[in-house]
Amino acid sequence: MGSYRPYADNVEEDDDDALVFMDEDSDIEDDVEFDTEEQMPWRILIVDDDADVHQSTLFALGGEVLLGRPLHFHHAYSGTEAIDVLSKCDGISIILLDVVMETPDAGLRVAHQIREELGQNDVRIVLRTGQPGLLSEREARENNEINRYVLKSQITRSMLMDVVTSELLEYLGTDA
Numbered sequence: 384m385g386s387y388r389p390y391a392d393n394v395e396e397d398d399d400d401a402l403v404f405m406d407e408d409s410d411i412e413d414d415v416e417f418d419t420e421e422q423m424p425w426r427i428l429i430v431d432d433d434a435d436v437h438q439s440t441l442f443a444l445g446g447e448v449l450l451g452r453p454l455h456f457h458h459a460y461s462g463t464e465a466i467d468v469l470s471k472c473d474g475i476s477i478i479l480l481d482v483v484m485e486t487p488d489a490g491l492r493v494a495h496q497i498r499e500e501l502g503q504n505d506v507r508i509v510l511r512t513g514q515p516g517l518l519s520e521r522e523a524r525e526n527n528e529i530n531r532y533v534l535k536s537q538i539t540r541s542m543l544m545d546v547v548t549s550e551l552l553e554y555l556g557t558d559a
Contacts, residue, residue: 424455425551426474430465430493431481431511436535440479443540449548450555461485462493469497475506476554477547482512494528507550511535 427444429437437458447454457472459465461484469475478497482490490510497503508528513535530553533546 422452423474424453425449425476426455426457426472427547428457428459428465428468428472428475428478430459430462430478430484430490432460432484433481434460436481436511440543443543444547447544449544450551454547462489462496465493466496466501469501469503469506475503477507477509477550479509479511482510483514487514491526491528494526498528505554507531507554509533509546509550511538 429440431437437460441456444454445456457468457475459468463485465478465480469478480490480493482488484490486492490512494508494510497506497508507530509531510529511533531546531550533542538546
């Protein structure tokens, strides 16, 4: 053989006849069943009008595998976009929802629409706010449409992972 050439050029021209491709999925036995739900990623919707919040969430959670499944993120930058995404995309398990967007209570309105108009009662809604004066933690707890309330200024990567993991466990409990 000739000298080594990196990448695709390292195959001699006369070796082309020796290439044999396997049939697709030939290594999968016909009688083996796969639980496609376990292989599907967790779908998380980030709803925030601040692109930096989207980026920091991806930085904190991107590439993580929680409860044996990877995370997949959908993005909405307004309440209207959030409802549009939820109307078109099935299987969202968690919504990380900002309170203040188009209006001071946009997140609360979106949560209400999700529960009442879309009838999505299984999805977990984590309300995130950077302005706790507009909605207290007590008010958020009393709101049955919200599952959790966190302050953006206090959340760390570790805390966000814990919040998402616990909400996924709750989602599994309501989804069963």
